[in-house]
Amino acid sequence: MSDANSALITRFYQAFQRLDAEAMVACYSADIVFSDPVFGTLRGEDAKDMWRMLITRAKDFTLTFDSVRSDERGGGAHWVATYLFSQTGRVVVNDIQARFVIRDGLICQHDDTFDLWRWARQALGLPGVLLGWTPMLQNKVREQAARGLKAFQQR
DSSP states (O other): OHHHHHHHHHHHHHHHHTTOHHHHHTTEEEEEEEEETTTEEEETHHHHHHHHHHHHHOOSOEEEEEEEEEOSSEEEEEEEEEEEETTTTEEEEEEEEEEEEEETTEEEEEEEEOOHHHHHHHHHSHHHHHHTTSHHHHHHHHHHHHHHHHHHHHO
């Protein structure tokens, strides 16, 4: 089972490297629960639409992944995304640790962790350096992400 779980995690990131959102979300169960520092917790179609939105907005994007590990319940990986943040035109190198719970051959929980202040410094420049550690700026980033996802879903 752990070999199958490693293969699933690898398939997810290979699809991400190709910017193939549909292949990515095909790795998710219908009741997927996703979380990260920017989007918070997303469930089901909201989680899938987040990837669809991010893929459509990807500019100068590259992704590497390594340290894929798994057991009978899930697994994890390390990945690094490099991209142009569209709102500021700044390059971001986001270093992320992922953890997965896998059920019936599909990812049912996906938790990404990364340093939001480090991300804000890269994406936002000086405001991110000065205020990226504060709940005020972090909440603003989260609100913008939620608005962006909602607008994407309403198109």
